[in-house]
Amino acid sequence: MPLKIGIPRALLYYYYYPMWKVYFRELGAEVVLSSFSTKGLLDKGLKCAVDEVCLPVKIAYGHVLDLLDKVDMIFMPRLVSVEKHEYICPKFLGFPDMVRCLDKLPPLIDVNINLYRKKWDAHNAVTKVGRLISGNYINIYTAYLRARKIQKIYFRLLHLGLTPDDALAILEDRVKKRPAQEAKEFTVALIGHPYNIYDRHISMNMIGRLSRMGAAVVTAERLPEKTVRSYAARLPKKLFWTLGQRMIGAAFHYLERPDICGIVHVAAFGCGPDSMTGELIERYARAAGMPFLNLTLDEHTGEAGIMTRLEAFLDMVRWRNMAAVGM
Amino acid sequence: MRATFPHMGNLHISLKAMLQHLGVEVVTPPSCSKKTLNLGVKYGPEFACLPMKLNLGNFLEAYEMGADTVIMAGGCGPCRFGYYAQIEHAILKDIGCNMELIVLEPPSRYIFELTGKIKQITGNKPLWQVIQAICYGYQKARALDEVEIAAFKSRPREMAAGLTDAACRKALKLIDRAISWREIVEARKIAGKTMAGIPVDKDRAVLKVGIVGEIYTLLEPFTNLNLETRLGYLGVEVDRSIYLSEWVNDHLFMGLIKGLRSRKEASIAAHPYLRHFVGGHGQETIGNAINYARAGYDGIIQVFPFTCMPEIVAETILPVVSADFGIPVMTLIVDEHTGEAGVMTRLEAFVDLLARKKEMKEAL
Numbered sequence: 203m204p205l206k207i208g209i210p211r212a213l214l215y216y217y218y219y220p221m222w223k224v225y226f227r228e229l230g231a232e233v234v235l236s237s238f239s240t241k242g243l244l245d246k247g248l249k250c251a252v253d254e255v256c257l258p259v260k261i262a263y264g265h266v267l268d269l270l271d272k273v274d275m276i277f278m279p280r281l282v283s284v285e286k287h288e289y290i291c292p293k294f295l296g297f298p299d300m301v302r303c304l305d306k307l308p309p310l311i312d313v314n315i316n317l318y319r320k321k322w323d324a325h326n327a328v329t330k331v332g333r334l335i336s337g338n339y340i341n342i343y344t345a346y347l348r349a350r351k352i353q354k355i356y357f358r359l360l361h362l363g364l365t366p367d368d369a370l371a372i373l374e375d376r377v378k379k380r381p382a383q384e385a386k387e388f389t390v391a392l393i394g395h396p397y398n399i400y401d402r403h404i405s406m407n408m409i410g411r412l413s414r415m416g417a418a419v420v421t422a423e424r425l426p427e428k429t430v431r432s433y434a435a436r437l438p439k440k441l442f443w444t445l446g447q448r449m450i451g452a453a454f455h456y457l458e459r460p461d462i463c464g465i466v467h468v469a470a471f472g473c474g475p476d477s478m479t480g481e482l483i484e485r486y487a488r489a490a491g492m493p494f495l496n497l498t499l500d501e502h503t504g505e506a507g508i509m510t511r512l513e514a515f516l517d518m519v520r521w522r523n524m525a526a527v528g529m
Numbered sequence: 530m531r532a533t534f535p536h537m538g539n540l541h542i543s544l545k546a547m548l549q550h551l552g553v554e555v556v557t558p559p560s561c562s563k564k565t566l567n568l569g570v571k572y573g574p575e576f577a578c579l580p581m582k583l584n585l586g587n588f589l590e591a592y593e594m595g596a597d598t599v600i601m602a603g604g605c606g607p608c609r610f611g612y613y614a615q616i617e618h619a620i621l622k623d624i625g626c627n628m629e630l631i632v633l634e635p636p637s638r639y640i641f642e643l644t645g646k647i648k649q650i651t652g653n654k655p656l657w658q659v660i661q662a663i664c665y666g667y668q669k670a671r672a673l674d675e676v677e678i679a680a681f682k683s684r685p686r687e688m689a690a691g692l693t694d695a696a697c698r699k700a701l702k703l704i705d706r707a708i709s710w711r712e713i714v715e716a717r718k719i720a721g722k723t724m725a726g727i728p729v730d731k732d733r734a735v736l737k738v739g740i741v742g743e744i745y746t747l748l749e750p751f752t753n754l755n756l757e758t759r760l761g762y763l764g765v766e767v768d769r770s771i772y773l774s775e776w777v778n779d780h781l782f783m784g785l786i787k788g789l790r791s792r793k794e795a796s797i798a799a800h801p802y803l804r805h806f807v808g809g810h811g812q813e814t815i816g817n818a819i820n821y822a823r824a825g826y827d828g829i830i831q832v833f834p835f836t837c838m839p840e841i842v843a844e845t846i847l848p849v850v851s852a853d854f855g856i857p858v859m860t861l862i863v864d865e866h867t868g869e870a871g872v873m874t875r876l877e878a879f880v881d882l883l884a885r886k887k888e889m890k891e892a893l
Contacts, residue, residue, distance in 0.1 A: 254841045254862065280805055289607035292808040296842030299803045303849045314805065439615050439632075442606030469576075474609050474838040477576035478616055485619060498576075 205231040205335060207311070208273030210265035211238065213258060213294065214281055216366045216396040220373055221353035222277060225328070228345035229335045234273050236265040239403035243268055248501060250304055256470040257404060257500050258397045259293055259300075266301055275309050275334075279327070282316040288444045289318070291475055360423045365409060366400050386418035388523060390516075391456040393422055393449050393483065394468030395476070398499065405468060406505050408512070412466075415516050420462070422452030429455055437482070446475040453483040457490045464493035464519045466512070471500035493519050530629075531556050532598045532650070533591035535584040538748035539673045540773060542705045547666035548600075549708075551651045551658065556596035558587040561751035565590055570865050572620050579752055579834035579864050580745040581613050585620060592626045600650060603634030607808040608839060665713065667782075669704055670774040672717040676700045677757075679724035681768060684761030685736075686729040694758070696723050733764075736883050739821030741770040741814045742832035742861075743840050748773060752863055753832050754872050760830075763880045768826075770795075770817035771810065795820065802846050811839030815846055822854035828883045829856060835864035857882060 207226050209215060223233050237243065239261055247264030269276055278301065281294045289295070298312035311334060313327045325346075332342030352373065359369035371377050390412065392399055399405050399421060412419050422430070430451030434441060441447045456462045465487055469476035480496060487494040495515040497508060533556045534544055541557050548555045559565070561583050568589045569582030588599055599618075604611035614632040621628055631646050651659055676697060684693040700720035707716040738760060746752045747769055757767050778786045784793075795816030796806070803815045818829050831847060833840035844860050851858040859879045861872065 252841065252845050254836070254844060282805065287605070289808070292607050292811065292838035293842060295607065295805055296803060296807040296811065296839075296845075299805070300842060300845040303846060312804075437615070438618075439603075439612065442611060472576065472836040474578075474836060477574050477578075477836070478609055478612050481574035481577070481616060482619070485623070 205275065206234050206273040207231050207335075208234045208236065208269035208276045208308070210262055210269060210276070210278065211236045212262035212265040212401070213297070213397050214290075216400045218353070219366075220356040220370065221349045224352045225332075225345050225349035226277070226335070228348055229332060229341060231335050234269065236268040239264070239401050241403070244403065244501060251300075254472065255293065255300075256472045258395065258401070258470055259297065260501065261401065261404060262297070262397075263301070263304075266304070266307075270306060270308070273308055275311055276307070277311045277331075279331075280312050280314045280316075282314055283318040283444070284315065285317060285444050286321065287318060287440075288442050288447065290444055361426055363420065363424050365421075366396070366423075383413075386413065387416045388463040388519060389418040389420055389461055390464045390466055390519065391421070391452070391462050392419050392466050392468065393453050393456075395445055395449070395470070395473070396423060398468050398470055404470075404499060406503075406508055408466075408468065408508075411509070411512065412516075415513065417463075417516055417519075420456065422448050425452050425455060441479070443475045443479075446479040450479050450482060454486065457486060457492050462492075463523060464495065464515065466495045466497065466515065468497050468499065471498050493522065530554065530598050530650075531596045532600050533558055533588065533594075533596035533628075534600045535587045536561050536749065537745055538750065538773065539670075539677075539701065540748070542673060542701070543666040543669040543773070545705075546669050546708070546713075547662045548650070550662040550665050551654055553650060556591050556594050558591040558594070558596075561587070561749060566751075566865055572624055574616070576836060577616075578609060578836055580610070580743075580749075581617065582865065583745075583749070583752065584613060585617050588617065588621060588628065589626065592621075592628060596628065598629045598631060600631050600633070603632040605635055610809070665710065667774065667777060668710075668713050668717070669707070670777060672704050672713065672720060673701065674772040674774045675717070676704070676720050676724055677769075677772070679721070681757060681761065682766060683724065683727045683729050684758065685764045685766050686731065686733050688728040688730060690762065692727050693761070696727050699723055736765045736827045736880065736887065737825070738765050738767050738828045738830055738880075738883070739770065739817065739824075739826045740767055740830050740832060741817045741821070742810070742830075743814075743834060743837050744771050744776065744810055746832045746834050746863055747771050752834070753861070754863070754867065754869055756830070756832065756861070756872075756876075759873065759876060760880070763876065765880055765883075768821070770813065770821075798823075802850060803842070807839045807842045809837065809839030811843045814840060814843040815850060818847060818850050818856075818858065819854065822850070822856040826856065827887055828879065829858045830879070831858065831860045833860075833862060835862050857886065 209222060226233050243264035244261050246267045247260045251260045251263045278298050280298050281290045283289050298310055311331055313330050315327045317323055328346050329342055336342055356369055359372060409419050430448050433454040434447045434451035436454060441450060453465060456465060467480055467483055469480050484494055531554045532548060545555050545557055565583055565586030569586035573582040573585050601614045603614050614630060618630045631649055633646055680693050680697045687693050700723050703716045703720055707713040760767050775789045778789050779791050784791055792813050795813040798819045799812045799816035803812050806812045814831060821829055847858050
């Protein structure tokens with residue numbers, strides 16, 4: 203029976219899952235995902251996490267708990283840094299140790315992924331993980347190469363404007379025919395951490411709702427790395443959070459695009475990087491005269507409240523556009 | 530140039546000495562108060578942590594007093610502190626306080642980035658004088674910490690309430706006034722004598738509590754509502770995991786001065802529980818808690834500002850440490866809404882619990 207490796211559908215799953223999946227599959231292990239986020243899952247997480255952690259981490263706890271009896275090992279790399287001289291977030295650095303406090307946990311694969319000094323360090327981490335499953339170095343290396351190739355395709359699909367769910371569906375070859383989407387009235391940019399805006403429970407399916415209300419949505423993942431970085435370089439000091447940099451760079455880019463009619467910023471309550479980047483984005487948006495909506499989410503956030511605010515925001519954008527064409 | 534800097538406990542005394550020795554005109558902002566905090570809360574980002582709001586308040590108050598330059602430290606993550614200065618500068622500019630900003634931080638590319646900034650402050654003073662100024666500042670920081678440590682010891686044992694506080698004030702004033710090397714050495718000696726001269730009851734049984742957590746809330750008594758003094762009056766001898774001089778020795782002098790506690794010991798002790806640094810003082814919090822437990826302390830109090838990321842990681846892991854070592858841990862999270870009465874009630878309950886536990890242990 204192949205080794206069952208569990209991957210929580212949380213945090214950076216939204217960026218790196220295709221790579222991880224292909225890598226483990228190539229090495230002959232079976233990958234088990236936790237179920238989609240639900241209220242029940244979050245409640246489980248809430249019971250185990252301390253009150254002060256942010257919503258995405260609480261839900262990640264729920265995902266780990268969901269995997270407990272289903273798998274032999276849980277893959278939870280310590281994502282210290284994925285770019286040179288940048289970090290992810292202190293909570294990501296400590297997450298495997300926080301989870302280890304839970305009871306009845308299967309072994310964790312908590313290898314350090316730390317590219318702070320040099321990019322080559324990723325190989326060490328990959329080999330270390332591979333050695334747990336396979337003894338063959340050549341297999342490990344070819345699996346890694348294949349995984350990287352898939353990852354490149356995945357990122358390209360994201361740049362085309364697909365959500366992680368749709369991109370994954372294409373990669374896994376389970377696309378269904380859908381009627382062509384009608385053209386939207388206007389476009390808004392949705393800026394937030396990937397694990398907040400793409401998690402349907404946390405974001406209350408914000409992307410789907412916005413598009414049903416008549417707005418096309420673009421996110422930070424739509425932009426290539428180069429664009430994001432060149433825009434983020436306008437800050438007086440380089441941001442040391444990779445995700446924050448993506449959000450800031452994307453926000454700055456969208457502020458200059460004439461086809462973007464508004465920016466919605468989604469932050470988790472108590473998120474450290476968001477408290478800084480959100481403040482900066484708000485300042486620049488105000489200076490640029492761009493409509494800006496800041497939504498802070500936590501486990502107590504009510505759906506109706508968020509809906510009302512989104513509707514009001516879209517109405518405002520609509521009226522603004524009408525006034526601009528002189529109706 | 531009329532320079533100002535943010536408050537952090539007694540930091541202002543040594544920083545002032547340093548800058549004045551370099552011929553810089555210094556505007557010390559008024560000590561942190563409700564007014565400072567209100568200013569910071571009014572203009573700062575809602576979810577920023579408490580230290581940033583107080584910093585902002587300090588700058589605004591200093592601006593009213595005529596300061597035109599802010600000197601601040603920076604960092605390179607992952608803690609938010611590394612980006613404080615830039616955000617604060619943007620906020621100050623927005624509300625019309627045009628202050629110049631000099632951030633001293635580890636250079637990202639060239640060492641000249643840092644030396645250039647030091648030159649900007651010192652204005653071409655010879656290197657010797659800069660080194661001398663640093664030595665003055667450090668010597669004062671050391672003296673101040675000695676006073677504090679002595680106060681922690683004598684406060685729960687003093688014969689009459691308030692004796693220690695009075696002696697403390699006297700000693701701090703003395704150290705603040707010293708301007709030459711000789712005077713500083715002399716002040717350090719007299720301060721030590723003053724503190725040793727407090728009449729104490731040596732046989733009184735006291736509880737011992739270690740305080741761990743985030744550096745700013747540990748060092749600035751305004752943020753932790755004078756936690757150490759309060760505990761002292763409740764008959765508890767405290768020790769703090771971070772002292773200013775130790776921090777300076779560890780981070781700026783790279784451990785040049787031997788014989789002081791360093792972060793390395795704490796990191797090693799924390800390893801079974803937290804295997805990677807998490808920014809700020811997260812790993813040290815765990816490590817120091819373990820070290821205190823091993824040293825036979827009765828309890829541990831963790832203090833950090835609301836939404837502090839590294840300390841939240843530590844907070845999650847501390848219950849396991851507490852269970853493994855059988856030492857009670859209390860977490861105190863502070864922000865602008867923290868009320869005095871609530872903290873006092875919790876402290877009293879915690880101290881009662883420790884006393885009861887100790888009694889039971891001794892009875893066995």
